[in-house]
Amino acid sequence: MATISSLALRTPCTWLGQFIGSGDGLGGMNPNPNPIKLRSRPLRIEANKRVKKIRQVILKEDIGGVGKIGEQVKVKAGFFRNYLLPYGKADLVSPRLLKEMEREKGRIEAEQRRVKEAAEQVALLLQTVGPLKVRRKSTPQKQIVGSVTSGDVADIIKAQLNRDIGQNNIIVPEITELGDYIAEIKLHEDVSARVRLLVLPN
Template identity: 55%
Template sequence: MGSWKKKKKVILKEDVSELGKKGELLELKAGFFRNYLFPLGKAQILTPLAFREMRIEEERIEAEKKRVKEEAEQLARIFETVGAFKVKRKGGKGKLIFGTVTAQDLVDIIKAQLQRDVDKRIVSLPEIRETGEYIAELKLHPEVSAKVKINVYAN
């Protein structure tokens, strides 16, 4: 093993806490690589083939992220062109309604009107306890959100 230098360039095969994420290129002490990362299969020495594979994987991941963001933007356009979602609740005195309009109510209405499944955890609503017009925000992607109008009526 005379070819070992003090430092080695390695590629991580998986996330390693305190060190880096999968696919990251690092320069580490040879002993740490040889005695810890390599036996556990967490890293490999940088070779031209491994480097090429790493680049291909990065490009695939970037393309997937771009596709997901484009889908979210398309969904945001659909939500914003729909107009307002109408919610009917049993009315109380004046503008008050019985109960509140929740994120789950909005998710059910979206599913009924647009045939789209939306996770209620991405919906942020103001507290709705009376009739009127409200704006809800749907966080479809870390960089894409859509605002939808909700009209609450008492019957």
């Protein structure tokens, strides 16, 4: 066993190394022959996955495969940034925009109601005014010379009722002789009128 005097004669580094290596702090008491081993764990590095950014937008026009005007849809941020926004096809959803869209929706609905009501009034007028008279040259067998077209009916309505109706909205049956016929007039998506045509000899 080493004495205190002999320890003092040794160099500090030698004495300290023996003291640590012996596993005790009291000259050999409570020896610990097995030094503590620190376990090292492998460092795991995971790459962050790119998160796809999505934008909630309101479409300002119909876009195939995306949606119709006025609809709220979710699109990729790049699609909105590079296409929809520069070309004025959509806006980001925001409280201000939603409020503006609600006001515009109310205005459009009010205008649609007004147009439909006006069409219903014209339909009622056409169906109560009596038959529209069309005069044509005819043969003794009551065969007419020429024809009766949708343009003819539009002109008669304009002359008699002072209403402008596009001839594309008027469906006239095939008329080959004098007599009574029915023409259908499309005044609105939801409003039509059936009008009597009375073909008379000129």
